[in-house]
Every structure is written in C-alpha cells, then in structure tokens.
Amino acid sequence: MIFWFSLSGSLMIITGYIGQFYETTNLTAWLVWGAISTVFFIHVLYLMHRVINDGKRDIPEAAARVMSGIWWLFLISWMLYPGAYLMPLFLNNEAGVVGRQMTFTIADITSKVIYGVMLSYAAMIRSRAEGYQEDLLQVFSVGKAGKATNGSKSVEQPLQAMVE
Numbered sequence: 001m002i003f004w005f006s007l008s009g010s011l012m013i014i015t016g017y018i019g020q021f022y023e024t025t026n027l028t029a030w031l032v033w034g035a036i037s038t039v040f041f042i043h044v045l046y047l048m049h050r051v052i053n054d055g056k057r058d059i060p061e062a063a064a065r066v067m068s069g070i071w072w073l074f075l076i077s078w079m080l081y082p083g084a085y086l087m088p089l090f091l092n093n094e095a096g097v098v099g100r101q102m103t104f105t106i107a108d109i110t111s112k113v114i115y116g117v118m119l120s121y122a123a124m125i126r127s128r129a130e131g132y133q134e135d136l137l138q139v140f141s142v143g144k145a146g147k148a149t150n151g152s153k154s155v156e157q158p159l160q161a162m163v164e
Contacts, residue, residue: 003009008043008044015033015036016037018033020085037085052067059122059129062126063118063123066125067122076110077106077111077115084103084107117141
C-alpha cells in the first residue's frame with residue numbers, strides 16, 4: 001500500500017507541476033498534464049478510502065464515526081486542489097491569482113491541520129477505550145528542573161509549565 005501511495009502521490013504532484021509550466025503558454029498541454037495528474041489524484045483518493053475503511057474495523061464506534069468524518073474531510077478538501085489548478089481557466093487576472101492561493105491555503109489547512117486534529121481525537125477515543133491514560137504527566141515522571149524521565153532515560157523537556 002505504501003508503494004502505491006508513494007507512486008501515485010509522486011506522479012500526481014509531478015504531472016500537475018509539469019502542467020503548470022504550460023499554464024500561460026499552451027492551454028492544451030496544461031489541460032492534458034492536468035488530466036494525467038487527475039488520474040493519479042483519483043487513485044490516491046481511492047487508496048485513502050480503502051485505508052480509512054480498513055482502519056474503522058477494529059476500533060470503537062465513536063472513533064469509527066470520526067474516521068468517517070475524516071474521509072469526508074479528505075474528499076471535500078482535496079476537491080479544492082483541482083479547483084485551484086483550473087482557476088486560471090475561469091479567472092485569469094489578479095483576482096484569480098489571489099483566489100488560487102486562498103483556495104490552496106484552505107485546502108492545505110483542512111486536509112492537514114484539521115485532519116491531524118480529527119485523527120488525534122480518534123486516537124484518543126481508541127486509547128481511552130483500551131484503558132490508556134490521557135494524562136501526559138503519568139507517561140513521564142517529572143523530576144526537578146523540568147526534566148522528564150521515561151524509565152531509565154532522561155529527556156530534557158520544558159515540562160515545568162505543564163506541572164504548574
């Protein structure tokens with residue numbers, strides 16, 4: 001699975017990037033490269049759908065619902081990328097440049113930051129259901145001067161603010 005993610009993801013980015021070189025000089029080449037990139041884009045979405053569905057099998061129902069939400073987040077936020085790619089076709093001026101950058105930014109924030117928060121929440125639900133403690137201070141024994149120890153190892157971290 002990692003091989004296919006790596007291959008399709010790389011080819012999606014590379015072919016889309018090549019297409020952007022033709023954005024202002026050759027409309028046909030730009031659209032052809034964009035279409036090639038879209039094939040890999042669809043394959044990556046298919047792989048994501050498979051991985052998310054496989055991941056929902058052995059987790060609590062609440063975490064599975066969060067994972068379903070992650071799928072919809074990916075599907076919707078990733079559809080912004082082709083929209084941004086095609087924006088010069090519909091709005092080929094300064095507003096199009098700004099709109100494209102705003103669209104890429106929104107897509108990046110939703111597909112990365114919000115995804116990370118949702119995935120962390122699903123992991124917390126699963127961890128809680130499996131009996132793990134959420135308290136970070138129970139994972140590390142906090143010694144003097146904010147040094148955290150994990151077993152016999154000493155890890156320098158500024159945990160003093162967490163203790164107070």
